[in-house]
Every structure is written in structure tokens, then in C-alpha cells.
Amino acid sequence: MINKLVFENIKHRWVRTLLSAIVIGVQVTTILTLVGLSRGMLQNSAQRARGVGADIWLKPEGASAFTLSSAQVNEKFTALVSKQPHVKMALGVIIVPVFGFTTMAGVDLNKFVQMSGGFHYLDGGPIEGPDDIIVDNYYQQQNHIKAGQEIKILNHQWRVAGVVEAGKLSHLIASKDRLQELTGNTGRVTQIVVKVDDPKFTNAVIDQLNRLLKGNLKAVSIDELTSIYNINSLPQLKTFINVVIGLSVIVGFLVVFLSMYTAVIERTREIGVLKALGAKPLTIVNILLREALVLAILGSIIGIGLAYGAKALIMTLIPFSLQVVDVPDWWPIAALIAIVGAFLGALYPGVKAAKQDAIEALAYD
């Protein structure tokens, strides 16, 4: 019977119900999109790292996997690494920040093709000259460009030689020499990627390289490198997500508080009637908490739908800048956050209604 009253009340004030649920939904969408973005960006980075085809990555000691800093590694180490037992190929890669979190990679394209197995060209073909650039389909989709077109990056005019399927090293790949020259890093690279002749020797080669390059470079396996591409490895990102969750709880609290507070005032007489009929204070609180629960559940459903919409929008309009993935494992978490906010918001109006004097409530117009 209480559920019937709750649903009828919610149905009766459907505009307010819908608006409240939409605001809660936006809060749920914010959480899901933020987590989806964080995970998407990291997964994309990991996927591109794996796409290189290397077994070992060498970076300056102390450099973070997420560093966007420019070239610090003397390129001569590449030759030294190449000569080590079981090293099939070593390749110097220069990574240059372009804007925001976006980087451009410079490689010796022939060697990179050997290591990675080559590109899948969707348009155009390989780099032919020093000012040619290869872009992936994310960049192409976002910037609406075609092979043969000229683009300006790092204050330099590039010709788009080809558009390739995303997933290898970087969204933007050019000649290493030209990128070194343009950024004043001749003879230096950001990292060295290594392919071993047999994966079973990977750990042995890592140990050997770490002994050899102690104090200069640190070798890690591709598995170790990609394993740290997750939210838990980024305490600042985790804190940021927690702050957004905290804000979401506050927004949910305020929305439901306002909605329930006005509902309690509007329904003063009804609450008086329920009390006259023998409703206990807990029954009144129970009714309002159930209404808040329904709002939170509706909001969560709307929020999950909106999160799909946000993902589609991002992946259509700006797939190069941002990558989002679905995070169904976060649906219950986001819903729980919405429910907690809604419960907190309904609590005070509920207690206020429960404490209302039945006689005054019945006299309310």
C-alpha cells in the first residue's frame, strides 16, 4: 500500500519527478563519463604501447610511464642495446607534446614497420619525405582531413601521407630525424623500445639491460608498462574522481532535498491525514525515503542512458582528444552514490514531516 502511495505521488507530480531524476541522472552521467574517460584514455595508451610490438621499454631512470617530457635519452644507447644478446631490434622513439595530453611520435619508419608489423592504411600510404606525417583514424575523424592534405603541427607544415587504423604508438607519427630537428633534440630520444628474438628471454634481457644501463636507463617489460596504465596508478586522478563523486553526492543531496522539502510543504495536509489515520512517524519517513529511492533509481537509469549518449558524442566529435569506454562495473557504484545522496536529501524533509503536528497539518491550506 505504501509503495502504491509512493508511485502514485511520483506519477502525480511527474514534471518534478522527471526534472529531479534528470538532475540525478546528470550526476550519474558525470561519474560514469569521468571514469569512462579516465579508463578509456589509459586503455588507449596501453593499446598503443602494445601496438608497437616491443617486448621491453627503456626510459630514463625515475621517468614516469605517463611523462610527456621531451627527449632525454642519448640516441647512442640504441646501438648499444641492439648489440646485447637476444635483442632482435632496438628503436629510438622521440615523443613530443603537441597540445594538452596529445603527443606526436618520431620513429625510423622502416624499422618501426618491422617491429610492429606495419600499419593498416585507411587512406594514402607510407611516409615518403621528411615532412610527411601519418595520422590515425581518430585524428582524421576529429579534424576531417584526407591523405595528401597539409596540416600545421608544432608550427610546421606537414603533408598527411596516410591515415592508419589507430592503435600503434601514437595518433601522429612522423620521421624521427625531422622531429628531433624541429624540437632541437638532435641525437636524443624519449625512449628506446626493444624486441627480443624469443619472448622467453625477455626477463633475462631486462636484467642484463638494467645492469648495463644502471644510473641511465631503466628497462621494463611491456606487461609491466601497460599494467600501470590504470586509475589506481594515478593517485591524482583517483583523488579527482573522488572529488567528483563527493560533488555528485552533494548535488544529489541538494536536488532531492529541494524536491522533498517542497513536496513535504505541498503535502502538509496529506501528511496530517495520514497521521490522523494512525500513521506512525517512521511510516511518514519511510514514504519519503521510498520516493527518494525511486527518484535515485530513475535518475540512475537516465544517467546510464545519458552516459551512452555522452560517449557516442565524444567518440564521434573528438575521438582524437578523448577516448571513452563503457564502464558497466561502475553502474551500481554510481547508482549507490545517487541513492546515498537522495537518502541524505530526503532525511531532513522526512523527519520534518514526521514531526509535523497533525492538527496544524490538517488546518494547512
Add this chain to the structure above:
Amino acid sequence: MTNDMPIIETRALTKIYHSGDVDVPALRGVDLQVKRGEFLSIVGPSGSGKTTLFHILGGLAAPTHGEVIIDGQNIQQLSDSERTEMRQRKVGFVFQKYNLLPTLTALDNIMMARFLANNHEPLTADFTRILDMLSISQRMSHKPRALSGGEQQRVAIARALVNKPAILLADEPTGNLDTENSNAVLSLLRQLNEETGQTILMITHNPEAAAYGDRIVTMRDGRIVG
């Protein structure tokens, strides 16, 4: 408990409201006895204390002094929670403004009263007869906004009776109705009283309405004067 015992008894009942530093006496020593099965009308001008008496008898307010015994139970000694339970089982309210829950159908309004009294059984044949007597059996699936004032008040009466209360308290039950509907509601209350032995205490301004009762009590300035 014998049937000779009054179903409602008040002794030296007083109620004082506090408005800032001023004490406002609403009841100044009311002694009243209502017999089981009686239809009592209480009349009096505004401010005479009849609504305060209605609230105290219904367990909605506590008296300042004096005793109130409803169906053998001294409600002065009851906690808030026990008074709530008393309202569920022993008292049925009918208000001037009907006070039906607007989002529920007529039937659900009735069932809500039953639910709040922890009664989850289906409606009895006796109660179905009451619905027939009130001529609302065919209107049970309608929400209050689809019912006329007279129909809403008859649903409110049915709701008040669904838990077989010891007393039915009606506060100006015809105050919002036209003459035709007023007469219909009052005749129904009379018929209910005669056919089911339901004790009814009705508060009214209207002497014609009061005349439907077995007995009329007049209040003035917080006292019974006749």
C-alpha cells in the same frame, strides 16, 4: 466492559494553548458522557472549544488537565505511540474538507486506512454493505478529483468506518456541501447509527444538521452550557 458504560467520558477536561506569554484556555472543565451507540451533536459558535474537544477525543491532541476515557481506555495515560494506535483502531475521522489522499483512488484511500491499522484482510461483506448504503460501490476506482463533494465525503465516511472504530468523529461533515448533499450525508450518518449501532459524535454550526443526532450538546467559551 458492560454496554452501560459510556463509550466516551471526559472529566474536568481543560486545554490551554500558549501563545507567546499568553495562556489561551480553549476548554475550561468539560464533563461529557456519550453512550455506546449514541449519535451526539455538539453545537456552538466559533471559539467555543468544540474543535479542540474533537481533537482531544480523537487522540490528536493531549488535554492540559482532566481525564478522557475512550472505550474504557484513559487516553491521558497513553504515550504518543499508543495514541497513534488508538487512532488506528478506535477512532474514525470525518473532516469538513473530506481530506482524501488525492493521488489514490477511493478504494485505495479506504485500504490505506486499513493498512495503517495493520489490517491486511480483504474487505468484509459487512463493509461492502456499508459501501452500498453510502452508494459509492460503483465509484471505488475513481480518484477524488473525479468525485463530487458529496461522493468524496461518503468515501471519507467509508474510510473512517473501515476499521470498525468505537467512535466516529465528524467535524462539520456537511460544511462544504450543498443542501441536497448535506441532507444525504446526514441521513446516511443517521442510518449508519441506527442500522449498525455506530457511535457518532458530530460537531456542527448548523442547528438543522445537529437535529439529526439523538442528543445535542451546546458549547460556549470552552464549557458545555446545554
